Amino acid sequence: MTSPTPQVAPGTPDRRRWFALAIVMTAAFMDLVDVTIVNIAIPSIQRDEGATFSQIQWITAGYALAFAAGLITGGRLGDIHGRKRIFLIGIGGFTLASALCGFAANPEMLVASRILQGAMAALMVPQVLSIVHATFPAHERGKVFGLFGAIVGLGAVSGPLLGALLTEWNLFGLEWRPIFLINLPVGIAGLILGRRFISESRAPRALKLDLVGVALVTLGLLMLLYPLTRGRELDWPVWGFVSMAGALPVFGALIAYERAKARKDGSPLLELSLFRVKSFAAGIAVQTVFGIALGIFFLVWTLYMQVGLGWSILRAGLTGVPFSIAVSVAAGLSVQKLVPRFGRKVLQAGALTMAAGVLTYIWESERYGAAITSWQMALPLVVMGVGMGLIVAPLTDAVLSDVPKEHAGSASGLINTVQQMGNALGLGLVSVVFFGVIDERVAPGAIGAEFVNGFQHALWWVAGVLVAIFLVMFLLPRTASGARGAEAAEVPGPGPEVPGSTAPEREKVLVP
Template sequence: MLRNNPSSTSVSRVDPRRWAALAVLLIASFMDAVDVTVVHIALPDIQAETGASTSQIQWITGGYALAFALGLITGGRLGDLYGRRRIFLAGVAAFTATSLLCGVAGSPDVLLAGRILQGAAAALMVPQVLSIIHVTFPERERGKVFGIYGSVMALGTLAGPLVGALLVQGDFFGLGWRPIFLVNLPLGAAGLIAAALLVGESKAERAARLDPVGMVPATIGLLALVLPLTQGRELGRPAWTLVSMAASLPVLAVFVLWEHRVTRRGGSPLVVLSLFTRRAFAGGQGAQVLFGLASGVFFLARTLCLQLGLGFSPLKAGLSGMPLSVAMMAGAGLSMQVLVPRFGRRVLQAGGILAAAGMVLFAVLATRHGADIPLWQTVLPLVPMGLGMGMTIAPLTDLILADVPHEHAGSASGLTSTTIQLGQAVGVALSSIVFFDHLGPGGPAGQAARTPDAFAGSLWYVAAAFTATALALTALPKRAGTKPSAGAEPEPEPQLQATSVAA
């Protein structure tokens, strides 16, 4: 069994169970990747059965992303401190239990609570996967293993909408949408047993300490911003919503001041603020947030438009999104293997513009045809959008980290993974303004006729966010792979570097 120091990995100490352990870790990663995307396709059925309001529908998707984002860095540090295998098992157990809670929820409030807890459980589980891979496999095998990991994550993102559609439309045992959560139970139980038997324990020799005090203003500040955006429309935007959004700024300022204090005292802040003095890092995080914001608005609005406004079945809606996922994978492979090594940052910027062009095309077609838009015209704009998203998001982490000192690489990569999740949570919340406001009052049946127009209007905001992403990318270095030298280079603590986009 391997212990703590990945740099001391040798042939004689390689765990013979490592490939079996990898299969267990990949199952957990696949569960998370599927769960991010599987819920969208079931939202109309969830709303119809539970009577969920539009704000509750937003929280069912955005609440998971927000809890996941807020817990990622702390989840990784818990594994370093108390044992990655131990925290991984706790995360899988919690993810399985919260999946059961979601699957048996009798009201939208219970489902919403389950989704938030599920996101927190994923924040415990997911960061341990790359960490365990890093300390379990020798350096000569890691490239192959990380390639397999990336393929599984891509497959999960690709399979999520289709799996959700099959489970919802199949209506197994008369359970409707509930199997999209209950399917995690046998997978989670098998994963717990297998991980206990096959995955070795490891800890970091010099793990960064937790910063629980810093979590408080960060969480309160983000909730003060997201809550009124999500709830304000249904409540008639009372004065407290404006006060709450205004109050989020000083609360987040308190968080920044606390992180400065922790840094001055030699502690371990949640966020290494000095990283933001680097133009490339700050611009890259801005691009991540904008990218997440665009995808958060688009995928929620598109799902409701296709099923409520155009009358697509869950399976038809799921299949119509497949070209987007395939195009994303193609764009990612093309950019990483061919284009970025030759053209650098310009490839990512071109990807942002291409994705924006796809949204403009979609907006024009949806405005022209409304509810009578042909199926092929709902699919066509997804191709340039998917290519552009893949070209942008796949190489972004490498370019962001190119200007980061090696001693901060672990913190920087963890924060980079967090920002896109935060962007998605804020994007889902902003749907109240850019999508649901145009639907007007009434239930799903009354809103159905207005859904195509509301969707078309929201696409202009999505296109603007992708364009702003391309502009923010001008802050990044022109070439990838130009990380600064720092003498003796310590190997950074592994953090979550793969992000899921709700395709």
């Protein structure tokens, strides 16, 4: 018989919280790397497995669709059943799915394993921000989100570099398989240490899983993201546009149902009251648009280097190292040093700095053409990396700063979902802003010039999106959320009232 789980006294930080942070950050990094590591190894997978183009497409798309469709549900499951419990289930399932991917006997098994891997990531990833939100006091979250931003920066570029190294080394003659098998020791360690050091937390009220909400949000996201993912491969069929348009009334029905569900029993899948929090609503808008910019840039950049310039996998991966370092350094400085003093202006400076890096990249691409070198790309990549670092960490803090802890899982799921939606929209736009200006009928010797032209055209779109992000950021709170949270932390009192509850209630944080 299990003994009752004691409750931490309100306002008492868990002494093991930094061990817990290291564990959940490692899981977040593992997911970020896994999203990008596969793309670099696609030629090796296709050659070794004899996969068709459609199967290759689904190796990446299956993960993305399962991930995006399950994020909100995964976040809510953490609120209901415990964030530690769902995190451990997620990381355990992710590790098992990685093993199945690494030992896949045929393309069909690899696709199925990738879909399972995406579904498990949807359980694991929302708990990362939720556990941070529930474990750390308000005055420490700025430092924590700075670390989170650094992890995002490292994951953005480490995936392609790590994938290039593991594929070229051909460890034990396994070809591409180590890109998945490398998750096994990391996942097993996270599972063991997570049981020991992560404190359990859940919503203070007995919530129920909203199955109708799950069905509607999954259907709406699939109707939107599936055509975007496969549109170019299928030559943009009419049914794809009908499906994307049909997603709007599905989302409308979801909102109407969630409002009724909140009035009925206070257990909706989507906590719509969150959008009455100005910082959350504005932050979600910025996250979506920022995801579009990143979705366009990273795919076009990879194609530009490997296909247009004819660079090797390893050279392309190494070229991104300055970007990764710049993001990590700027993310740490932004939250710990700059945001407490300058507030929202730091994020806006980040958008303008990133746009300046994009414009510098366009200028260099025009000047050097297909003869451009990796060291010539270093300057615009560092400027872009600094700009991104000034955005990613403070933005996460801004979105979650005023969210009641009992809805941290739902809010975290929404943050990750809109990021995925933004990326999917950006990837869809690549067909227009990049492939749409490339003449595929040119002689092989002229393909480099075509890709240079397409790269420049796409980057003008990225610069325009970043300017739009700068304007949307005026909706964010002026002051640093970390400073507001620190002030609030000094005044003990009840948290915000939960819709459907009769009295304010505190978050339940339990020691395992």
